[in-house]
Amino acid sequence: MGKLKNRIGLLVIAIAFLFTIVVLALNFWTSECYYSRNELDESSRVKNWIKTYGWPAVLSSRSLLGNQLFSSDKTNNKKAQDIVEDGPVFASVSVADWQKTDVQTLSKQQIHDYLLWTNQSSCQISQSFGGFLVSSANGLLVSFDGQKAVCLDQAVAPPPNKCLVYSFGINNDWSFDEAMELYGCQIFSFDPSMNVSNHNRTEAIHFYQMALDDVDKDEWNKSKSIPSRTLASIYDMLNSLHGGDSSVIDYLKIDVETTEWRVLPQIIESGMMDKVRQLAVEIHLDCDKSIRHCRQQAGILQSLEGYGMVRFDSKPNMYSKSIMNNDSVFNSYEIAWYNNRLVRGLRL
Numbered sequence: 001m002g003k004l005k006n007r008i009g010l011l012v013i014a015i016a017f018l019f020t021i022v023v024l025a026l027n028f029w030t031s032e033c034y035y036s037r038n039e040l041d042e043s044s045r046v047k048n049w050i051k052t053y054g055w056p057a058v059l060s061s062r063s064l065l066g067n068q069l070f071s072s073d074k075t076n077n078k079k080a081q082d083i084v085e086d087g088p089v090f091a092s093v094s095v096a097d098w099q100k101t102d103v104q105t106l107s108k109q110q111i112h113d114y115l116l117w118t119n120q121s122s123c124q125i126s127q128s129f130g131g132f133l134v135s136s137a138n139g140l141l142v143s144f145d146g147q148k149a150v151c152l153d154q155a156v157a158p159p160p161n162k163c164l165v166y167s168f169g170i171n172n173d174w175s176f177d178e179a180m181e182l183y184g185c186q187i188f189s190f191d192p193s194m195n196v197s198n199h200n201r202t203e204a205i206h207f208y209q210m211a212l213d214d215v216d217k218d219e220w221n222k223s224k225s226i227p228s229r230t231l232a233s234i235y236d237m238l239n240s241l242h243g244g245d246s247s248v249i250d251y252l253k254i255d256v257e258t259t260e261w262r263v264l265p266q267i268i269e270s271g272m273m274d275k276v277r278q279l280a281v282e283i284h285l286d287c288d289k290s291i292r293h294c295r296q297q298a299g300i301l302q303s304l305e306g307y308g309m310v311r312f313d314s315k316p317n318m319y320s321k322s323i324m325n326n327d328s329v330f331n332s333y334e335i336a337w338y339n340n341r342l343v344r345g346l347r348l
Contacts (some may be wrong), residue, residue, distance in 0.1 A: 099305060103298040108287045111298045112329045115285065116314060123151040123312035123338070129183070130176030134319075146173045148253055148280045149313035149336040155345075156277060156338040158250035160184045164242050166234070168212045169255030169282075170194060176253065177205050185250065188238055192220045192228075206241075210234070212256055214266035231263070232270045248277050248342060255282040264300055268307055273339070279309060280336040282317070287331075301335070309337035 098117050106114065120126065131147025151157065158165070161184030167177050170191040177187045181204040189201070192211040200206050211220040213228040220226040229237070231252075239245065254260055260281050267273050283301065287294035305311060317332035 098302075103302050104295050106295065106298065108291060108294055109329070111285070111287065111294055114298060115283070115301075115330075115333045115335070116316065117311070118314045119311040120313065122310050123153055123156075125152040125157075126150070126313055126336075127152055129179040130173075132173075132175055143318040145317070145319075146175050148176050148251075148334070149315075150251065150280075151278060151312050151336070151338050155343045158183065158185060158278070163250040164188075164247055165251045165253070166190070166231075166249050167253045169253070169257070170207075171255075174201070174205070177201075180251065181205055186242060188234075188242075190234075192223075192226045211259075212254065212263055213259060214262040230270065231267050231272045235272065235275070247275070249275055251278045251280070252276045253280050258284045258286070260284070261297055261300060264304060268303065273304075273307060273309070274341065276339055277342045278336065278338045279304075280334065283333050283335060285331050285333070304337065308340040310340050311335060311337050 098114050098119075101114070103111065103114065126149050128144070128147040129150050131144045134143065134145045158180075163180075163183070163185040165177070165180045165185045165187040167180075167187055167189045168191075170177070170189055172194060174189075177189050180187050181202060185204065187205045189205055189207045190210050190212060191207075192209055194209070196207065196209060198208050209226055211226060211228040212231065212234070213220075214230060215228070216230055216233050217228050218224065220228045235249075239247075254263065256263065260283055264281070267276075273279075283297070285294065285297055313334075313336040315334045316330035317334065318330075319332075
């Protein structure tokens with residue numbers, strides 16, 4: 001009787017073991033089928049894109065701009081084409097490292113992809129200040145305009161109730177300046193085009209009819225009554241109003257309708273970027289002149305990032321669309337950075 005019980009026990013253990021093996025095999029087979037099916041779906045989708053747009057559009061539209069794959073070398077490009085057509089795309093093509101990419105080698109579409117790069121993981125708490133909903137004349141397009149991204153991470157956030165903001169380019173939209181006033185900042189606002197003289201709009205918002213430029217001159221747009229000044233000269237002019245040479249501009253907003261391409265290099269060269277904690281620029285890309293001109297503009301933005309400005313937000317201006325190679329691209333972008341050289345030490 002005892003031997004029979006032992007045999008029955010061994011049989012039960014053997015059956016349980018076999019059952020476990022069968023379950024594991026079924027799970028493995030099911031997962032393999034799942035991933036294989038996904039890869040087939042992905043491959044079919046990519047091949048459909050290739051038939052419709054050509055293989056380079058697939059790379060650019062998915063930000064798969066591996067430096068070793070994308071070049072003017074036809075042999076190299078054929079290699080990338082084979083990878084996209086024949087294999088799992090994400091396993092074979094590396095995502096672009098824009099901080100190491102040579103913008104002087106990029107196509108127009110790749111430059112637009114670089115501008116759309118948000119790098120959002122660099123800021124955990126990014127909030128939009130200001131802005132309002134606008135719609136196109138036909139009512140088919142509705143989007144926000146005038147908002148600026150502000151990083152509120154402790155290490156770079158404007159200190160509430162004691163922050164300093166320079167805001168260049170108002171165009172009668174005070175929403176950003178008023179939002180920063182509610183946050184507790186002192187705001188110095190500038191616009192040469194509004195036909196409004198210097199005044200204090202509120203106790204915290206101070207307006208100057210003045211243009212930002214790369215040189216000091218006593219004119220703007222052929223008007224002798226409106227001065228143009230560099231950021232350094234404006235900072236010196238306002239020195240006594242916001243705490244002297246040690247003051248940091250917690251947020252610098254620049255929307256100056258293409259003048260940014262002259263102003264940004266000058267701010268770096270003058271050393272004034274050392275006093276800017278966060279920067280937001282509406283950039284106006286001009287790729288119609290030549291690819292060389294377009295690359296120069298992208299190179300200016302890359303020089304900002306090479307200096308130490310860390311991008312944390314980028315949004316296209318939805319009203320600046322144009323058509324290039326049958327794809328919709330944008331000519332204007334709102335990009336925001338914080339200064340890695342002015343990151344505060346974190347309290348633990």
